Amino acid sequence: MSEIGGPSARPDDSGPDSRRDDVARDTVLARAFVRLADTLASDFDVVDFLQSLSADSVEIVGAEAAGVMLADARGGLRLIASSDERMRLLELFELQGAQGPCLDAFSSGQAVQANAADSRSRWPVFAPHASDAGFQMMCAVPLRIRTDVIGALNLFRGTDTPFTGAEMDLAQAMAEVAAIGLTQERALRERSLLAGQLQAALNSRVVIEQAKGMLAEYLNLTMDEAFTLLRNYSRDHNRKLSELAIDITGRKIPRAALVRRPGQGP
Amino acid sequence: MDDGRRRARIMAAVTKHDAGAGAGAGELIERLCWFAVNEMALSGCALVLMSGADSSSMLAGAGRHAQTVTGLQMELGEGPCLQAYNSGVPVLLPDLTAENANRWPTFAAAALAVGVHAEFSLPLSVRPGGIGTLDLCRDTPGMLSGEQLADAMVAADIARDAVLYQEYVPGNSDLAGLLATVGTDRIVIHQATGMIAAQLDETTSNALARLRAATFASGRSMYDIAQDVVERRIRFDE
Numbered sequence: 375m376s377e378i379g380g381p382s383a384r385p386d387d388s389g390p391d392s393r394r395d396d397v398a399r400d401t402v403l404a405r406a407f408v409r410l411a412d413t414l415a416s417d418f419d420v421v422d423f424l425q426s427l428s429a430d431s432v433e434i435v436g437a438e439a440a441g442v443m444l445a446d447a448r449g450g451l452r453l454i455a456s457s458d459e460r461m462r463l464l465e466l467f468e469l470q471g472a473q474g475p476c477l478d479a480f481s482s483g484q485a486v487q488a489n490a491a492d493s494r495s496r497w498p499v500f501a502p503h504a505s506d507a508g509f510q511m512m513c514a515v516p517l518r519i520r521t522d523v524i525g526a527l528n529l530f531r532g533t534d535t536p537f538t539g540a541e542m543d544l545a546q547a548m549a550e551v552a553a554i555g556l557t558q559e560r561a562l563r564e565r566s567l568l569a570g571q572l573q574a575a576l577n578s579r580v581v582i583e584q585a586k587g588m589l590a591e592y593l594n595l596t597m598d599e600a601f602t603l604l605r606n607y608s609r610d611h612n613r614k615l616s617e618l619a620i621d622i623t624g625r626k627i628p629r630a631a632l633v634r635r636p637g638q639g640p
Numbered sequence: 641m642d643d644g645r646r647r648a649r650i651m652a653a654v655t656k657h658d659a660g661a662g663a664g665a666g667e668l669i670e671r672l673c674w675f676a677v678n679e680m681a682l683s684g685c686a687l688v689l690m691s692g693a694d695s696s697s698m699l700a701g702a703g704r705h706a707q708t709v710t711g712l713q714m715e716l717g718e719g720p721c722l723q724a725y726n727s728g729v730p731v732l733l734p735d736l737t738a739e740n741a742n743r744w745p746t747f748a749a750a751a752l753a754v755g756v757h758a759e760f761s762l763p764l765s766v767r768p769g770g771i772g773t774l775d776l777c778r779d780t781p782g783m784l785s786g787e788q789l790a791d792a793m794v795a796a797d798i799a800r801d802a803v804l805y806q807e808y809v810p811g812n813s814d815l816a817g818l819l820a821t822v823g824t825d826r827i828v829i830h831q832a833t834g835m836i837a838a839q840l841d842e843t844t845s846n847a848l849a850r851l852r853a854a855t856f857a858s859g860r861s862m863y864d865i866a867q868d869v870v871e872r873r874i875r876f877d878e
Contacts, residue, residue, distance in 0.1 A: 414767075562767055568804040569766040572822065573691035579823035580695045580830050584844050587834020587870070597831055597870065623834065623844050 399434075403544075406430040410548060413555035414562060420444075424455035427527065427552045432457045435537070435545045437529040438509070441465040443476050444517070444525035444556075451480055451525065464507050465528065471499035479514035479526040485542050487513040489534055510534045515546045517553040524553055578616030585619035592629045607632055646794045650675060665802045665818055666700050672795050672802075673702035676776055680788045683756065683779040686710050687764075687799050689772040689822055693722050694848060696772070697823040699803070705756055709777050712750050714826070715855050715862040717848075719747040721773040724761035728770055730793070731761045735781040746856070757781045762793055764800040774799055832866035839877040850876055 409426055428440040441456035443465065451469060456462040468474035474497050475486045490510045493501040504512060511531040516523045527549045529537070537545070582604070589600040608618045621627045654671040673685040684705025690696035694717075698710045713719030720731035723743075733741050733748075736757055741748040751759060758778040763770045774796040776784070784792065803818065829851070837847035851869075854876070855862040868874040 565766050565804050566768065569769065569771045572689065572771050572803070572818075573695075573769075575820075576689060576691040576695040576697060576823050579697075580826075581844075583827050583830030584834035584837070587831035587836075588838045589834075590831070590870075591835040591838035623837065 402430075403434055406434055406548065407551055410551040411555055413559040418559055420556065420559070421455060423556070424552070427548065428455050428457045428461075431527060431529060431545055431548055434548070435529055435541050436531075437537075438532045439464075439530045441476070441528045442517070442525060442552075443469075443480065443528070445480070445523070451477065454525070460507050461528075461530065464503055464509070464530070467503040468500050468528075471497070471503075473497040474500040474504075474528075475512050475514035476526040476528040479516045479528075480523055483516050483518055483521070483523045485513065485515045485546055487511075487537055487542065489536065504530070508532050511536060513537045513542060513545065515542065515549045517549045517556070519550070519553045519557055522557075524556065527552075574616075578619070581619040581623055582615055585622040588622060589629070589632065593633060603632060643790075643794055643797075646790060647798060650791060650795055650798060666821075668802050669799050670700040670702060672799055673700055673706065676774075676792060676795055677703040679791065680776065680784060681778065682776050684709060684775075684777045686775050687772065687803075688721055688775055689803070690722075690725055691771075693717050694845070695823065695826075696721070697826055699772075699822065703777075705754070705777050705779070708754050709751065709756060709759060709775050711861070711863070712747060712754075714829075715852060716744075716746050716750065717852055718744050719761075720744065720759055721761040721775050724763045724773045725770050728763045728765050730763065730789075731759075732783070732789075733759045734783040737781070751777075755779050758783075760784060760789075760792065762796040764796055764803070766800065766804065771800065771803065828870055829862060829866045832869035835869055836876045839875055847876075 406426075409430065410423075413423060424442040424444070428442050431437065431440045439457045439461040441461045441464075442454050443451040444454045446452050453462065453465045453469060456465055465476065468476055475488060475493075478486045478496075488496055488511075490501070490505060493504060493512060507530075509530040509532060511534055512528065514526050514528045517525040517527060527545060529545060531537075585604060586597050586600040589595060589603055590597055593600070593603070595603065604615065604618065604622075607613075608615045611618070618627075622632070650672070654668065654675050669687045673687065676682055676685040682703055682705075684701065684703035684707075686701030686706040686709065687699045688696050688710050689699050696710065696714050698707065701707060701710070709719075710721070713721050720733055724731045735741070736748045736752050736759060756777045756779060758781050760776040762774045762776075764772045764774065774792065776792060833844050833848045833851060836842070836850055837844045840847060840850065842850070851862065851865065855865050858865065865874065869876070
């Protein structure tokens with residue numbers, strides 16, 4: 375990290391202010407990494423999270439614009455966040471043309487860098503759009519956890535200054551921390567979703583059996599007959615079995631209504 | 641030993657004979673329970689799924705007291721597993737005759753009466769709540785060692801992941817199948833609760849309380865009384 379803010383990267387930055395600049399930059403960097411790791415908050419929002427990744431990477435790596443794409447359930451990339459509107463359009467062109475640095479970084483799992491000339495030969499459809507938007511240097515790093523690539527971060531510069539090795543490493547580190555955070559968050563979200571389903575199944579088991587018992591008692595039915603009644607009513611009235619059972623045990627449906635087939639009159 | 645290595649060791653122990661081939665989550669969890677029974681000198685270990693006091697259901701268990709502790713807590717509507725579930729914090733009762741077990745006097749007395757002297761309940765935590773507990777009990781008093789407790793907590797995590805993710809469950813990711821069978825062990829009790837509610841024109845929770853009281857007063861099992869209600873041998877409005 376020190377190479378970025380240090381005198382070797384910015385030889386003209388000497389003097390009494392440079393030390394203070396280093397500290398300020400390290401603080402910005404540290405704050406950004408904390409934000410990237412903080413995915414387990416209850417109000418976590420993936421778009422906000424990647425929006426701050428793109429904004430932070432612009433500031434820290436030293437780029438003009440950044441965008442983040444994530445793989446969807448079918449493995450295709452989707453644009454999730456970008457640092458500005460110009461970038462958003464450009465990334466949409468990248469997706470439409472199915473070529474560009476982000477797609478290469480995603481499919482190869484490796485960091486990619488290109489100047490204007492490189493980009494014209496590598497991505498002939500995409501390069502003119504980048505140039506029209508005023509970008510000359512571009513790089514992309516995969517959002518990667520070990521061998522698993524879940525997306526990519528694109529960075530663009532308006533000048534022809536290449537991204538240094540240290541800058542690329544920094545972008546890669548931010549992308550990897552973001553990928554870890556996102557994966558953890560997904561795992562937790564999936565887990566709590568499944569836990570909810572499990573609890574709903576337990577609850578509906580309880581209430582459906584209680585409703586069967588209640589109908590069996592009121593109407594002098596066997597449990598099987600009570601269930602048939604419940605099921606037919608739920609079909610006829612297009613209601614979920616468990617919701618119907620809640621209404622029955624809560625006495626929201628008069629028992630007389632249950633024994634009447636629809637259309638049989640009052 | 642870190643949790644990752646502990647997890648690997650326990651998984652190796654419960655799958656070593658046949659690599660768990662064809663085993664569903666229930667089978668895997670039963671093996672985990674046997675592992676706990678054997679390694680920790682338990683008289684019972686059970687995985688209980690619940691969404692509240694009245695919906696607890698044993699998914700799998702091992703040892704002669706497996707059903708006992710779960711059943712008692714369901715019957716009494718109180719006990720350490722309900723607290724572990726609600727609080728997300730393990731409840732450790734190394735001696736049910738000791739003062740701290742007085743928190744659940746009925747449970748402690750009933751457990752002691754059937755020969756359970758120590759009970760440990762570990763929550764299956766899933767943010768923001770939980771899905772149940774792994775319950776361990778012994779017929780002799782005594783605290784779990786630090787190693788045993790660490791193993792038990794990792795076993796609880798493995799069980800949770802097996803249930804929710806069908807993780808470690810080879811060739812099978814049938815959560816729907818699991819959801820369809822969960823809670824079936826309590827069907828008669830729920831049906832009886834509904835019948836009692838109808839007989840007394842009461843809410844189902846009051847009806848369940850009445851069923852619990854009748855169980856307690858009779859000294860029979862809740863399941864037996866529920867069976868009598870469902871088969872119309874007992875009424876509550878007479």
